[in-house]
Amino acid sequence: MLEQFMFQTKRRVVEDHQAAQTARKADRTDLRTDELEQRIEKLTVASMALFSLLKDHHGVTEDQFLERVKEIDLLDGVLDGKLEQMTPVSKCPSCKRIMSRRHQHCLYCGEAGLTEETYQAFR
């Protein structure tokens, strides 16, 4: 009788501990999801503002913008709407094209001395 009581009590303690652990993990996941959603919203607003400025002040068309998005997406070699984490990006000082820092020279004009993009600091 006492052994059964002790066994059940121990089992309840273990189950409560596991339930609390699962709840804490779910809370952390919810928090992380909220942070990522906020980050996506900020980036979406920033992208819209950038395109709006480019369109209004420099006459950049939507097709030009989308072509540049595609070029940047392809820096990691895959057209999938994302960049491989920590892909270093450089800008050619001569033709201003963007490319991976894996390259020593610009693939378009052959220029050396590629410069790091400003936004790399935010990654």
Ligand SMILES: [Zn+2]
């Ligand atoms: Zn170049």
